[in-house]
Every structure is written in C-alpha cells, then in structure tokens.
Amino acid sequence: MHSFQDLDINTTDFNPFRLIGSDWAALTSCDGDRVNSMTVSWGGVGVLWGKNVVTVYVRKSRYTKELLDKGDSFSLTFFNSDESKYKNVLKYLGAVSGHDEDKIKTAGLTIGKKDGIPYIDEGNFIILCRKMAEIELPSEKLPEGIREKWYADGNDHTIYIGEIEGLYAR
Numbered sequence: 546m547h548s549f550q551d552l553d554i555n556t557t558d559f560n561p562f563r564l565i566g567s568d569w570a571a572l573t574s575c576d577g578d579r580v581n582s583m584t585v586s587w588g589g590v591g592v593l594w595g596k597n598v599v600t601v602y603v604r605k606s607r608y609t610k611e612l613l614d615k616g617d618s619f620s621l622t623f624f625n626s627d628e629s630k631y632k633n634v635l636k637y638l639g640a641v642s643g644h645d646e647d648k649i650k651t652a653g654l655t656i657g658k659k660d661g662i663p664y665i666d667e668g669n670f671i672i673l674c675r676k677m678a679e680i681e682l683p684s685e686k687l688p689e690g691i692r693e694k695w696y697a698d699g700n701d702h703t704i705y706i707g708e709i710e711g712l713y714a715r
C-alpha cells in the first residue's frame with residue numbers, strides 16, 4: 546500500500562475540468578466485501594447544502610450503481626496522467642462491467658479504505674466522499690435534444706451527491 550497525505554481542501558488547487566473531463570476518474574463504491582470501480586468523465590465538484598460536495602452521474606445499468614445504492618460512501622481516484630498504463634486501466638474500467646468480472650482483480654488494482662471509504666491505492670489523488678443524496682434524473686423533463694441524444698434507450702442517470710470527507714494525495 547502507498548502512503549498518502551491528507552490535503553486541506555481550502556488550500557489545495559485542482560482543476561476539475563481537466564481532472565474529470567480530460568484525465569477521467571475511477572468512481573469506486575463498495576457494499577461490504579463487494580468493491581467495484583467504473584470510469585467517469587462527467588461530474589462536478591462544488592458546494593451544496595453548506596457542504597463541499599462531489600456530484601457524479603451513474604446510469605442504472607451500472608454495477609457500480611448497485612453498490613452505490615447499498616453503501617454509504619464513494620471515492621474518485623485520479624491517476625498520474627503521464628503514465629499511459631493508467632489510461633488503459635480507465636478504458637478497461639469504462640468498458641467492462643463488474644456484473645461480468647472482478648475488474649479490480651483483472652486490472653491488478655489494490656483497494657484501500659480510509660474510514661470505510663474505498664479507493665484505488667495506485668491513484669495519486671483521491672477525493673473521499675460520504676453519500677448525502679441520490680436523485681433519479683427525470684429524463685422525461687429534459688429538453689428534447691438532450692433526451693433524444695442521451696436517454697433514448699431509457700438507461701437514465703441517477704445523480705449521487707457526496708460530501709467530501711477528505712483529499713488524499715501521494
């Protein structure tokens with residue numbers, strides 16, 4: 546296991562547009578011993594209900610959703626973007642479902658836990674979150690262009706909002 550240092554959210558600079566949108570993240574959740582990660586490139590970091598929060602959007606077909614619904618936490622793990630092997634790991638975590646295989650094992654990843662929140666030990670920056678709310682996105686209320694482009698198959702998103710409990714960096 547690697548050693549991580551806690552970062553102070555008030556003094557840490559990070560660019561969520563680059564980290565989430567371009568570099569991508571592994572969203573990790575667990576239910577007891579069952580752990581899974583999937584790649585996300587949509588999401589947000591901000592302030593809601595007076596708390597620092599992460600927001601992620603997870604379609605109902607995802608195995609990760611099953612664990613997110615049962616568990617009480619999740620994390621976003623970011624990897625060193627200079628190491629191309631991790632882009633391949635993220636491509637794998639974003640193409641194969643935990644419904645079909647043990648992705649953590651196949652990818653050769655190690656799960657760490659901080660206060661019960663699972664994360665990927667091979668990452669170099671981690672946002673640890675305690676689940677606050679889950680909201681099914683009402684796709685039928687979205688503008689037609691968005692609905693037709695993103696929800697034609699009925700595989701709607703649930704929005705998960707988590708309070709940031711800590712930032713971890715190597």
Ligand SMILES: Cc1cc2nc3c(=O)[nH]c(=O)nc-3n(C[C@H](O)[C@H](O)[C@H](O)COP(=O)(O)O)c2cc1C
Binds near residue numbers: 581602604638644
């Ligand atoms: C770059 C990239 C970004 C993705 N972003 C999301 C996302 O934000 N939400 C989502 O539900 N799926 C997203 N996916 C798809 C899931 O990662 C993919 O379906 C994965 O296999 C689901 O794994 P699971 O069934 O083990 O949870 C993304 C895939 C890739 C490659």
